[in-house]
Amino acid sequence: MKSIKIFAPATVANLSCGFDVLGCCLDNVGDEMVISITADPGVKITKIEGANLPMETHKNVAGVAVEAFLKAYGENIGVAIEIYKKIKAGSGIGSSAASSSGAVWAVNHLLGNPFTTHELVKFAMEGEKLASGNAHADNVAPALLGGFTLVRSYDPLDIIKLHSPEDLVMTVIHPQIEVKTSDSRSVIKHKVTLKKAIHQWGNLGGFVAGLFTEDYDLIGRSLDDVIIEPLRSILIPEFNNVKNAAIAKGALGSGISGSGPSIFALSKGMKVANDVATAIQDIYEKTGIDFDIHISKINSKGIKIIEETEYRK
Known part of the structure; x- marks a missing residue:
């Protein structure tokens, strides 16, 4: 085996x-x-x-x-x-x-x-x-x-x-509330205006370009969602306050992680990521909602082997 x-x-x-x-x-x-x-x-x-x-x-x-x-x-x-x-x-x-x-x-x-x-x-x-x-x-x-x-x-x-620029660090706060993926998808509109689509296409292209050129300001400017976030954010308590606090502490940008309820903030450097964690923690401690906070560098390898064995009879 x-x-x-x-x-x-x-x-x-x-x-x-x-x-x-x-x-x-x-x-x-x-x-x-x-x-x-x-x-x-x-x-x-x-x-x-x-x-x-x-x-x-x-x-x-x-x-x-x-x-x-x-x-x-x-x-x-x-x-x-x-x-x-x-x-x-x-x-x-x-x-x-x-x-x-x-x-x-x-x-x-x-x-x-x-x-x-x-x-x-x-x-x-x-x-x-x-x-x-x-x-x-x-x-x-x-x-x-x-x-x-x-x-x-x-x-x-x-x-x-x-x-993956080496200096990027992710701060994620996970409020202990349930936001079902099916619910978060149900609030999404299936038609968007051409103006919003153009805005989003530009941000996606800018984000990819920012990664390859390691232009952190461009990465930050591109972390802007005019289509999904305005609809989904209403399902997440204190979302706007968390986002604003993260950016005020130096995060490049902040938004909804996946379908929520987690909120991410992307920063340049571990010090900024830790400052962001402290700021958003202060906000959620006042809500009475339990939460977890994760601070992590970007994993460029993906899945990792911890141990491998082979048993012979």
Whole structure:
């Protein structure tokens, strides 16, 4: 039996100007998973700690993602999955994506990498489809590839890994409230004005250019969402105050992480990121709402191996 223990990272998606197409990978926030190739055919979820999630394979995002992988692989092998959740479900920092991407990456590694990392994205997306009803890639792509990623196209799927400036640091506050992805998607309008679309296209292009040129001011100017954030922000207590406080403390920009309720602030340097954390913590301490704060550099590698073993009888 081959077994691997991995770190499956949290992610921040959308990044204001890139709804469903932009995402980045965090470095010190994530789940741990143990994936094993076993003698008994089929995919089994054998242990879950840290969250009340389904043990049934067809109801678990990791199980569904691995089943999609094995269908393409063409062999009915045995896979056992242990999940140690440290990313809270519904947090807006890619909890389901961590499980989906971590599981398929680990199985692929144990089988000698029959698929490229880019090819794994479509299998992990099946887990996202189960979780939210929409097979989006803006969380699973950065979890698998690391750093910042852009989904240029969904049909055909075309994922581009972007440059990650070393000085960028993410501060994320996660209010302990539930904002269902289905609810956050229900408030989105399906038609936008040409004026707003042009504004958003410019910001997306500016953000990508800012990453490659390491122009931090351009990155900050581009973190502006005129389409999604005005509608979703009403679901998140103190959103505007948190955003304004983060920018006042020097953050390049701030916005909703994924579908919320988490709020991200992107900064240049760890000192600014820590100052931002203190400022937004002060705001939420007055609300009576429990919260977590994460401060993380950008993880340019994605999923990481913690331990790998092979057992022989």
